[in-house]
Amino acid sequence: METRQDNSIRAKILTIEENIAKVMVGCEDVTRLIMTALITGGHVLLEDLPGTGKTTLARTLARSLDVRYQRIQFTPDLLPTDMTGLSVYSQASGEFTFRPGPIFCNILLADEINRATPRTQAGLLECMEEKQVTTDGVTRPLPEPFFVIATQNPIETAGTFPLPEAQMDRFLMKLSIGLPDEENERRILERSLARSAGTVARGDLRDQETRQEIRGRAGWETDISAVADAETIMLARQEAGRVQVSQDLIRYILALVKATRERPDIEAGVSPRGT
The missing domain is CATH 3.40.50.300 (P-loop containing nucleotide triphosphate hydrolases)
Incomplete structure (x- = not known):
């Protein structure tokens, strides 16, 4: 509970x-x-x-x-x-x-x-x-x-x-x-341009939420x-x-670990620390 x-x-x-x-886009x-x-x-x-x-x-x-x-x-x-x-x-x-x-x-x-x-x-x-x-x-x-x-x-x-x-x-x-993909790179570029200009771009960037995004994407971590x-x-x-971890989940974890240790195409399987 x-x-x-x-x-x-x-x-x-x-x-x-x-x-x-x-700050981190995408x-x-x-x-x-x-x-x-x-x-x-x-x-x-x-x-x-x-x-x-x-x-x-x-x-x-x-x-x-x-x-x-x-x-x-x-x-x-x-x-x-x-x-x-x-x-x-x-x-x-x-x-x-x-x-x-x-x-x-x-x-x-x-x-x-x-x-x-x-x-x-x-x-x-x-x-x-x-x-x-x-x-x-x-x-x-x-x-x-x-x-x-x-x-x-x-x-x-x-x-x-x-x-x-x-x-x-x-x-x-x-x-x-x-x-980043094209959309996220566009957003990053807009932030950089806004930072260089020292102001927020106009057009589709007028609303408060977008202005806040631009400050972050431009690397303005002081915000x-x-x-x-x-x-x-x-x-x-x-x-x-x-x-609480169920017994079914424990058995599944052990099966995955065992598989990594037995497969010939895996040089070194999961260690007990990884388990």
Whole structure:
């Protein structure tokens, strides 16, 4: 039986998705899947071409939740301590003081993760799995919720370090925003033109709802305000954990998993973590 709290959380989640839709045009399905991963405590790998809105999507999600957002540009010279932080010696106090890195946030965009060395990749993926950072023998918990959106470019392979299958398994989903269709690209173009002109276009764009859409499509993320907070996500996770799963559904899941492990054309089936 649904409770009033269930309905309230569902309404909040729908409001978050609607808020993101003010900026991200034609990405409702991807937004719903990303929200699913966030609520279930997983992480997302976005494999897509440059310019499809990966950074904008992560930033808009963080702004909608009023949580701390960080972006790390992965490069071959990036060190694990550049993400996690390190202890710095203070001559004044004669002690080491820990300076936390950008990984101490709620939503982390790991941009072009496959450009970092395997050592740095492993450092991030360990934090994703354990939800904590260990430096100098001291373990520090990461903020809750902690959600990683990692990206990689599918067409550029020079100077990259592909993620091993074992590390790919740390992500709950691998998604692609994809290119917009003609109608959505027209809407995006109208937003860009409206932004460049500094005013809203006339004609079929006079009504208030359309003007609001144009501001978002043009990338005016300052119009996006928080509609929820970190506590909303934590409550949603609690409610998700209370969902009753029938035996029929469990048998169906196990049958799907077994099929992936037995088919000769699948190199590696679903792991127990995936189940």
